[in-house]
Amino acid sequence: MTFPQFVYRNVVRNKRTYAAHFLSSAFSVMIFFVYALFIFHPDIKKGVANVLAIQLMTAAEVIMYVFSFLFVLYSVSTFLKSRKREFGILMMHGMTRGQLNKMVFLENMIIGISAIVAGIGLGLITGKLFLMIGSQVVGMGDLPFYFSTKALLLTAIAFLILFFCISLFTTALVRVNKLIDLFQAGVKPKKEPKVSVLLSILSAILLLVSYYLAATATMQTLVFRMLPVIAMTVIGTYFFYTQLSVFLVKLLQRNRGLFWKKTNIVTISSLAYRLKDNARMFFMVTIVSTVAFCAVGTLASMNVMNKQFDKAFPAEISYRAVDDQPIHQQNLKQIETELKAKEIPYTMNQVQLKFVAIASSTDRYTPEKIPVISFADYKKIAKAAGYKSIEKPLVGTNVLEMRTASFSNWEEITYTLKQDQIKLAQNKSTKNVVVPMQVIFQSGLVVSDELYAKLTPVDTQTLTGFYTKNLEDTAGIGKGLVEDSQSTVTDDHPFVMAVSGTLYEYQMTMYKMMLFVALLIGAVFFIAAGSFLYFRLYADLDYDRRHYLTITKVGLTDRELNKIVTQQLLLLFFVPIIVAFVHSAFAFMALQSFYQLSIAKEIVVVLASFLVAQMIYFFVIRYRYLRNLKKTLI
Amino acid sequence: MSILTVDHLEKIYEGKVAHKALDNINFSVEKGEFVGVMGPSGSGKTTLLNLIATIDRPTAGEILINGKNPHVLNRKETALFRRHELGFVFQHFNLLDTLTVEENIVLPLTLDGESIKEMDKKLQYVTKKLGIDSILKKRTYEISGGQMQRTAIARSIIHKPSLILADEPTGNLDSKASKDVMETITAINKEDQATVLMVTHDPFAASYCHRVIFIKDGQLYNEIYRGENRQAFFQKIMDMLALLGGDNRDLSTVRL
Numbered sequence: 051m052t053f054p055q056f057v058y059r060n061v062v063r064n065k066r067t068y069a070a071h072f073l074s075s076a077f078s079v080m081i082f083f084v085y086a087l088f089i090f091h092p093d094i095k096k097g098v099a100n101v102l103a104i105q106l107m108t109a110a111e112v113i114m115y116v117f118s119f120l121f122v123l124y125s126v127s128t129f130l131k132s133r134k135r136e137f138g139i140l141m142m143h144g145m146t147r148g149q150l151n152k153m154v155f156l157e158n159m160i161i162g163i164s165a166i167v168a169g170i171g172l173g174l175i176t177g178k179l180f181l182m183i184g185s186q187v188v189g190m191g192d193l194p195f196y197f198s199t200k201a202l203l204l205t206a207i208a209f210l211i212l213f214f215c216i217s218l219f220t221t222a223l224v225r226v227n228k229l230i231d232l233f234q235a236g237v238k239p240k241k242e243p244k245v246s247v248l249l250s251i252l253s254a255i256l257l258l259v260s261y262y263l264a265a266t267a268t269m270q271t272l273v274f275r276m277l278p279v280i281a282m283t284v285i286g287t288y289f290f291y292t293q294l295s296v297f298l299v300k301l302l303q304r305n306r307g308l309f310w311k312k313t314n315i316v317t318i319s320s321l322a323y324r325l326k327d328n329a330r331m332f333f334m335v336t337i338v339s340t341v342a343f344c345a346v347g348t349l350a351s352m353n354v355m356n357k358q359f360d361k362a363f364p365a366e367i368s369y370r371a372v373d374d375q376p377i378h379q380q381n382l383k384q385i386e387t388e389l390k391a392k393e394i395p396y397t398m399n400q401v402q403l404k405f406v407a408i409a410s411s412t413d414r415y416t417p418e419k420i421p422v423i424s425f426a427d428y429k430k431i432a433k434a435a436g437y438k439s440i441e442k443p444l445v446g447t448n449v450l451e452m453r454t455a456s457f458s459n460w461e462e463i464t465y466t467l468k469q470d471q472i473k474l475a476q477n478k479s480t481k482n483v484v485v486p487m488q489v490i491f492q493s494g495l496v497v498s499d500e501l502y503a504k505l506t507p508v509d510t511q512t513l514t515g516f517y518t519k520n521l522e523d524t525a526g527i528g529k530g531l532v533e534d535s536q537s538t539v540t541d542d543h544p545f546v547m548a549v550s551g552t553l554y555e556y557q558m559t560m561y562k563m564m565l566f567v568a569l570l571i572g573a574v575f576f577i578a579a580g581s582f583l584y585f586r587l588y589a590d591l592d593y594d595r596r597h598y599l600t601i602t603k604v605g606l607t608d609r610e611l612n613k614i615v616t617q618q619l620l621l622l623f624f625v626p627i628i629v630a631f632v633h634s635a636f637a638f639m640a641l642q643s644f645y646q647l648s649i650a651k652e653i654v655v656v657l658a659s660f661l662v663a664q665m666i667y668f669f670v671i672r673y674r675y676l677r678n679l680k681k682t683l684i
Numbered sequence: 685m686s687i688l689t690v691d692h693l694e695k696i697y698e699g700k701v702a703h704k705a706l707d708n709i710n711f712s713v714e715k716g717e718f719v720g721v722m723g724p725s726g727s728g729k730t731t732l733l734n735l736i737a738t739i740d741r742p743t744a745g746e747i748l749i750n751g752k753n754p755h756v757l758n759r760k761e762t763a764l765f766r767r768h769e770l771g772f773v774f775q776h777f778n779l780l781d782t783l784t785v786e787e788n789i790v791l792p793l794t795l796d797g798e799s800i801k802e803m804d805k806k807l808q809y810v811t812k813k814l815g816i817d818s819i820l821k822k823r824t825y826e827i828s829g830g831q832m833q834r835t836a837i838a839r840s841i842i843h844k845p846s847l848i849l850a851d852e853p854t855g856n857l858d859s860k861a862s863k864d865v866m867e868t869i870t871a872i873n874k875e876d877q878a879t880v881l882m883v884t885h886d887p888f889a890a891s892y893c894h895r896v897i898f899i900k901d902g903q904l905y906n907e908i909y910r911g912e913n914r915q916a917f918f919q920k921i922m923d924m925l926a927l928l929g930g931d932n933r934d935l936s937t938v939r940l
Contacts, residue, residue: 051787051803056794063782139778142739143792143839144767146760229739 053149057156067132070588071125072161072168074581078118079169079209081574084180085111086201087173091181110567114574119212121578124334126158126220128585132592137224138232151221158220162213166206173205183566245300250293256286264636268643275640283633287336290629291329296322313610316601317617331586332626335579339630339660342575344637347656349568351641351649352561356554358645361483362456363550364435365515366396366524368489370403370546372511378545381528382514388527389516396518399434401427403494404507407468413461419509420465421485421494423452424502428484434517437482444498447472451479452494454487465495469506485513488548524551576660580667583623587675595682602683611683615676623668631657685751687847687879688713688736693745695731695902705731707902709745713847716877718870720884720893722921724928728902729883730851736881737770737849738762750846767792771840771878773869775852779824779835786811786820789838796843810838814868830861834868841872848872850882854889866892887925891918900928 051059061068089107137150145153178195260282263275299322303309309318367385371378389396405419425444432439444450464475480496497505518524527549598611638653693709696702705728713719721729734740736747738754746753754765772778779788786807787794793803811817814834819827827835833853840848850869854862870892872878882893890896891914898905906924910917 051790051794052800053794053797056783056787056791059787060780060782136780138739139780140791140795141763142737142766142772142778143795144763144765144770145795146763148760149763149795228741230734233739 053152054156057153058160060153061157061160067129068161070581070584071122071129072165074125074578075118075122075162075165075213076168076172077577078114078121078574079166079205080173080176081570082111082114082118082208083170083173083201083205084177085114085570086204087177087181087196087198090198090201090204091196106564106567110571113571115208115212117574117578118209119216121581122212123216123219125581125585126216127223128589130154130220130223132589134232138229141229141232150224154221154224155217158217159213162209162217166209166213169209170202170205245293245297247297249289250297253286253289253294256282257290260286261632261636264640267640272640272643279640284337287629287633288329288333291332291336295329295625313614313617316614320597320614320618321621328586328622331582335582335626336630336633338575338579338582339627340633340637342572342579343630343634343657343660345568345575346565346572346660347634347638347653348641349561349565350652350656351638351645352564353652354645354649356558356561358456359550359554359557360521361437363486363521363548363553364431364437364483364517366518366521366550367516367527368486368546368548369514369516370485370489370511371514372544372546375544378512381545381547385516385528389518389524392523392527394518394523396516397434398514398516399430400512400514401430403511403513404502404505405509405511406505407508409466409468409471411463411465413463417492420492421452421490421511422502422505422507423484423494423496424499425496426499428452428480428496431484431515432482434515435482436517439481441481444496445500446498447474447501448498449474449476449501450496451476452484452490452496453480454483454485454490454493456483467505486548486550488553489513489546491546521550521554524549525555526552576663579626580664584671587622587671591678595679598679599683608680611679612676615679616672619668619672619675623664623671627661627664631661685715686712686748687715687717687750688881689746689748690732690736691746691748693732693735693747694743695728695735695740696743705902706735706742709899709902709904711897711904711907713879713881715879716873718873718880718882718892718894720882720890720896721899722883722885722887722890722896722925723899723905725885726901727899729885729899731902732899733849733851733881733883736847737772738766767796768843769846771843771845771848773833773836773840773848773850773853775855779832779839781824783824784820785816785822785824785827785831785835788824788835789842791839792843806842810842813871814838828861829857830864833857833861833865837865837868837872841876841878844876844878846879848878848880850880850884852884852886853882854884854886859888862886862889887918887921890921891915896921896924898924898928 085107089104089111140153141150174197181195260279263279267275299318302318303322309315369378369382369385386398401423403421403423405421407419408417410416441450462475462477464473466473474495474497476495484496485494516524528547598606602611634657635653638649642649689712690709693706694704695706696704709732721732723729731740735742736749741755747755749765749769752765752769754762754769757765780791783791789810790803790807793806807820808817811820814837816831816834816838819831824832824835833856837853840850848869853865853869857865866889869880869882873880882889884890891910893910895907895909897907905928908917908920908924
């Protein structure tokens, strides 16, 4: 046979060993391809709202690519390590280093190209399914399956480059100094893990500090704290695994009463061994899982923003007329007609807005005029909107800031009006939103009724509000008057109108899109984490077999073997996940500061689903692993 | 000229407890000789073979194969040296289980980039001689132990090396397979003038050698020659082993 024939046969006949690596590579290719199908789909390209979606997906695509690179590299290096003995034999027969490099390179290219073909093939088959799900999520109606050659080419070329680079890399990974090291690689016992007390303490400090900073973060401090906390968490986690956990287990070992009890002796000693050995893997699984949890959790929590919509828009449809033209009567009539046509019960009210001139203010930017509304009118709006608030009526020159959004960072400002130099000090805000920002475009004040009567405005405007029970019903009303449910004041458009139903729909669509993208990324990361575990387990399988064979010769029942293996697998599978949970929990605490309502429900749902997935994975792997082990034992 | 010269060879394994595996080993093997190395477990015979096979590096001393010292060559030259000058027959066969029998045998030639025609010619010659030409297309897990070992032997001679190194070639075989293998190696040694250095603890296998070197605790202990009769040689080997294993004050059991 020729050399290429040899390499080819070596690969093709070794399917068991390559299976995991091949499957995970093919999976990466498939996800990438499906995303590309979305991005290049001609129907999705239309529609203004979807520009953001395309941007998001492209960003996700890039993330996926970088991640696939690292992931494939890791799985390849794991496989190379398990083939040391084979390389020893080949070199013993006189294979030069150059030939070995060529062989490894060719092998990787063969597997890579097959993975690309398989991944694209799978993508074509499941693509239709994804497009269906995706179009439901985005709310676009059925997307026909469109075979995009651009998507195909992009995927094929991108991954060809990826596999080419990795194949080059891996040749550097095979280190051969003495052949005897290669032969003994599987047999040599591993060195005892050493621990540094200093680093253990450092890791504990880093983690505790990051947790504290995350838990006490507010909306303002969050942005500054984010990067340092992430860096500290990553470093702390790394040292936690390589140092602190080994330290803890060694402490366990000193307690003879516990250590020398039944099967504990085997479990705990293997643990101490495995922890250091697998520290790097644990670290990666934890970080990757945390990213997955945070991505999905953050987006799921945005659902709360949807719930807060109600609070952001007291009137489901707001109409602010900037002057007294008869066109306003026409428009208002039209809105009413549309509401009646849709059989939506509603109430309507109108309040007056006085715009008063400002002489100066303590704010950075002093507006020329600000809108003012009387306390009685504010109460009228709040009542019609169904808000419950027990605020004391204002007296004298006490004023409240006119709230324009659910959460706002207002500041204490003192305005000096041109009129009689009246000083109005704003040091509190109304409990409820008075006029949404989308309608008023600037901040304003709520004043006492007596002061309102005294004020001389430079401009007066009428604010009409339509109040309905369900804001979703109002979606699409007034389409002719506003595009996209908002408007700016122009000459032939002397009013501002906001339809919360349409806005809500828009936000929901965006939210669903982002959730879809996040879910896909989260799934990929989570599966990658699972693969890391799988690779680790099967790389050590030979060693474990011999290990347990030795112990069975001493006398070990099946049940005891099950117990030992289960205990170790439990730790291997769930320690990184639990640490990832803890990390994410603190991250979510920081996230909560963004929202008024609690995001707990969404977060719990997300974390619970990941936990269930991991548990299923655990049971499946445990079953197969035990079966594999027992094959060699009698 | 000697095919193999071992001069003041020493190997010390470093570590928490340093262990001297070989101490001042000197011997040489002429072309066409069939030499056996025997000794109790832990005597260092496998270490010796590993050093000669370039699998491991000596701590001190010199090995010359065909006048060349393989341990001073650079990596590429070492690989070529292994490919051209050495052949291996090891206890655990070391066949690649992803290849068929014939692919395993032609592996050294494939690595050398020989033409398919040449490879086929040599393959036919070697497998016919060893009687395994009927199992060429089979995979390694489909053949018996004796057949596996003969495949390994075929692989070790197909490129006509200067020196064939065998480590416990009969270790995993039953008596019939052992006999077959030893007779095969003897035939190759006689007909093709192949020089063979064999490490074994099986006196039956050692009795096929021209001479046997005994090693104890990393040092040369004794050396005996075959003479005419293999059965008598077998008895001499047994006596030597008894001496090796027992106390010095034991009476030798050489029959008069």
